[in-house]
Amino acid sequence: MTSLIETSGIGKTYGSVIALRDVSTVVNAGEVTCVLGDNGAGKSTLIKILAGVHQHDRGSLKVEGEEISFASPREALDHGIATVYQDLAVVPLMSVWRNFFLGSEPTKGVGPFKVLDRRQGREVTKKALSEMGIDLRDVEQPVGTLSGGERQCVAIARAVHFGAKVLILDEPTAALGVKQAGVVLKYVARARDRGLGVVLITHNPHHAYPVGDRFLLLKRGRSLGSYDKADISIEELTRQMAGGAELDALSHELRAAQVDPEASGAASDGVVDKEDVG
């Protein structure tokens, strides 16, 4: 079976800045490829290439076996690659169903007298959301009244409904609490189970490990390796992400720092006592 997306030795430079070099990985249908890395590791550059926002200038990008370079996000979308950005997923003041169909509104009537098919819009939205396991009370409510996790879920369900083959999720759990992040990951797994290839970008290995099938580690624009789940443990993943030896040094520093708060706490207690006396 050909992979949905396959990159080999892909790279991108902005002027003299090498944002990404030599990154190779695959995205298969029904699998989740996690892209992990700290800030500035090149995660955004990679997904912008996959989403058609930027073009790579080295290596090759194959979509379903065919070598390609997207000219625009629209072109990527036409190839079934949908991207859900963390902060730009939805328009808060608009109702759920209007958001769901934004850009692909259902219409009825002919010629210049085409009007929105609002009934179909509401029903299809409700059905598509419940197929993804998202149970909303009312699709007429403004998206702004939903929680952050629910908003991400609406955006994911939208991409799935409109026939995406590959779903790119840009830090979907970054701004969310523990419980909300869990809910979003559940829908990521559900999209995977429906046969989509998912690219999950995150800097949290604890979110990536439970749903991921493959882990691409990036650091300072370079690939640290692309591992199958069987080949790497979560401890090793975390260690690699934080940069091995650097993490050891950091934990040493933190251990030393932990002694100080107690000392300063005792000192401030002393100050309070003095004030009370005064």
Place this chain on the structure above:
Amino acid sequence: MSVAAQAPPADERVGKPGVLDRLVVRPEIGSLLGALLVFLFFSVVTEQFLSPGGVATWLDDASTLGIMAVAVSLLMIGGEFDLSAGVMTASTALVTAILSTQLGWNVWLALLVSLLFALGVGALNGWLVMRTGLPSFIVTLGTFLALQGLNLGITRAVTGTVQVSGMRSTDGYSSAGFLFASTFTFGGTSFYISIVWWILFTVVASTVLVRTRFGNWIFAVGGSALSSRAVGVPVMRTKIFLFMTTAFAAWLVGSINILRFTSVQANQGIGLEFQFIIAAVIGGCLLTGGFGSAVGAAIGALIFGMARQGIVYANWNSDWFQLFLGVMLLSAVLVNNALRRRAERVRR
């Protein structure tokens, strides 16, 4: 999608919303209450207000303002302002008047050229705003000042005075006047045709806004331009079209004015842009975009017309109108704010 046709089962968590709750979620409800209040007040206080002639007068006063307010409300829902809209009503009238009185053109041809001029200025406004990414407030403040200068400068250069008159003797005046400035009789009272234009414009604008794909895009680009672009909405095209719609409305109002009064002052229209915005805000538009109603803006203009004429009928000094305006604007914003919060709570 054979299952889609099936009605989804009603959700037991959604109680049937009461009539009151269903009403308050509409953005124009605040203005409707205000209009009712103003109407009742002047109906009781003055005699002429409810007479057929009185009604015709305040409807006429509201009509040209209403056409502009509706266009401006669409633009505001789309997240932009147009400060040049007031002066544009004079610019378009001046173009029509100078071409037909000074150059002897047929009025219809002059109207066509002034329409192209208006659409050009609207497109320029939109293009500048979208291309530079500057706030439309600043960009259209620039075109506002530029047009104001052009209006005075060109009028003085061509006629030697600051007004253009003599439309009555031009070619095609009677047929154009019939379309834009005639009166019709309804129930024994004569009404200006501008009222029909106002109603027509409101109906079309409102239908486009809530019932069409393009209307969905207007809400979307005002609510969040970046999110809209990410899902493939043509943001630039939508916003430029909205600026051009406002310019079109200014041409319509300018044409109505020049054909009715047959002369135009070069400094006309200045300051009106705020009245358009005020009427739109009274009608439930958010200053930040993404929320509002075209019908609400039309009702906001109606409040203007009723109050302005009502104060005359009540024999009060018209100085009081500004005070009324300020109070009306503040209370509209407060009421809309409270109602919107309540609406969101109901929906949750």
